[in-house]
Amino acid sequence: MLDAILGPSPAVAPALLAGAWKTGGEQVERVGPYVRRVVSRAVAADDDMVRTAVRYAHDGARQAMAATSPAARAEVLERAAAAANRHRDALARLIALELGKPLKDGGGEIDRVADTFAICAAEARRIGGDVLPVAGWARGVGNTALTYRAPAGVALAITPFNAPANLLAHKLGASFAAGNTTVVKAPPQAPAVSAAVVALLLEAGAPAEAVQLLHGGGAVGAALCAAPEVAVVSFTGSVETGAAVARAAGAKRLVLELGGNAATIVCADADVAQAAAVCARTGYTNSGQSCISVQRVYVHRSRFDEFAAAFGKEVAALKVGDPLDPATDVGSMVDEEAAARVAGWAAEAGAAGATIALGGTRDGATLAPTIVLDPPPGAAVVTREVFGALVAVLPFDDFDAVLAACNGSRYGLQAGLFTQDIGRIVAAWRELEVGGLIVNGSSNFRLDHVPFGGVKDSGFGRESPAHMIEDYTVVKTLLLRGLSIWGTRP
Incomplete structure (x- = not known):
């Protein structure tokens, strides 16, 4: 199936x-945002498909997947990694068609x-448990307690469009x-890209019960x-969809990676x-x-003009255009x-007194x-998640004040x-209300x-x-x- 997915456009999903x-069944077409033509066709899920998927997944979780050894899972994942490398160029091209992401970025993904x-694969080989120190308390003397980490059963992975291959690899691979x-x-x-990543795992030898793939919108996800x-x-x-996911899921384990409004601080002593x-x-x-793209850059006022x-100059040198061009x-x-x-949002900021130093225009989706x-x-480009090709640059005078602005x-x-x-x-690591701090790098590094x-x-x-495991x-x-x-003598 992988060859069919990666074959001539429009791709099958x-x-x-x-x-x-x-x-x-019913087909949903994806029009590529740059090429402006149909680039893939996905099979739309209906209620019967949702019910079949969850029943089959529940049965397969216990009867097939839980019975596989960690070593066997690791070997499948290692073969899937090798297959991703072999199909790198075709997968990057498919990402470019479905999403307009340049080949160099798609290849990196x-x-x-x-x-x-x-x-x-390496983490699969490390799954284990603990021997608990029960004899350290009087009521535990004479007993032994052990733990191990057992599969949860059925995991649902709902993935976004912006990095559809790697974010799916994280969820599917860890599960x-x-x-x-x-x-x-x-x-x-990105239906065809998603199907291709699933196919990588199956063609690497994963059991049929390991994964199922459905296409659709919010109603399918909620069901x-x-x-x-x-x-x-x-x-x-997004935050809004994440809240809807939590409401629909109810009393289930949730892992939610939502939006961002990432800030990067450039101090007076910076290069x-x-x-x-x-x-x-x-x-x-x-x-x-x-979600971690550079959106707000706070530059010490003494270096602001120099940085701007x-x-x-650096941004003006970026080549904008056809994502299928390796130089883009x-x-x-x-x-x-x-x-x-x-x-x-850029125009609104300009009307409120900001300077639009570059860009602000578009050609279709570009x-x-x-x-x-x-x-x-209070401008939207500062307070809201831009999630687009825009960076706001702001001056600051005091380090404590800029930390507060970021927060x-x-x-x-x-x-x-x-x-x-x-x-x-150390102060920023301690004070900034974020999950991660990148030093001498921008927010956008992972x-x-x-x-x-x-x-x-x-x-x-x-x-x-x-952590996902x-x-x-x-x-x-x-x-x-x-x-x-343990010893049992009083």
Whole structure:
């Protein structure tokens, strides 16, 4: 099936249901935002497919997946990692067609898919348990207690459009490593990419019961969340949709990685040229459509003009255009509506007194990389999640005050800090209300084996394979009364 998915455009985006790929039924077309033609057709899920998926997943979780050894799961994941590397170019091309993401970014995403599957394989080999120190308390003397991490059962993975391959690899890879069955609800904007990642795992030897794939919108996601057969829901997306997921799921385990409004601070002692280059590169990757993309850059007033000039030069040098051109740095956004929204926010900031130093225009879904200098603190480009090819640059005078400004956001995912002052680094790590701080780098940096997640409206839980396996497993305790590995003498 992988060859069919990666074949001629329009790509086929089948559902995977009860161990079989399904290509018939109602079709939903995806129009590529840059090429402006149909690039894939997905099989739309209905109520019967949802019911079949959760029943089959529930049966398969116990009868097949939980019975597989961690070593067997690891070997499958390692083969899937190798397959991702083999199909790198075709997968990157499919991402470019469905989402307008440049080939260089899509290729980098597939590199991360391979890494993520390999990391999940390593974590599968480490799943174990504990011998508990029960004999340390008088009532525990003469007994032995052990634990191990058992599969949770059925995990639901609801993935976003902006990094559809790697974020699915995280959820699916960790769930498979834990020994679960996974039901995947793909993003409507990237159905074929999602199907291809699922196919990578199956063609690497995963059991048919390991994964199912459904396509559809919010109604399909809500029905899956509410299904009693589902034990864990892992969702990445907007705050508003995350709240709806939580309501629909009810009393289930939830891992929610939601929005961001990432800030990067450039102090007076920073290497301004380096900071400008890094912020330019990471502020417009994937047209800024990342929850940790550089959105707010706070620059010490003594270096503000210098930074603004260097940053403008770096951004102006980015090549904007065809995502299928290997030289392109910035392609299109996910659709015209998204591009129009960001352009509108830039115009609002300009009308309120900000300087639009670059960009602010669009061609369809392609937004020219936009720089907004010194917008008002209440402007949408400062307070809301832009999720687009726009960076706001603001001056600051006092370090404590800029930390407070960063914390004024409802979001708290990740931040960047450029400084050589260890005192500032420790203060920022302590005081910033974020899940991660990147020093001498922008907010937009992630290693797939390092804990990643936020606080406040940016969600809860951590998305690295080791931490995700904790969410996808349950601790089971064995207490042996009258049998002790410990000393029993009073």
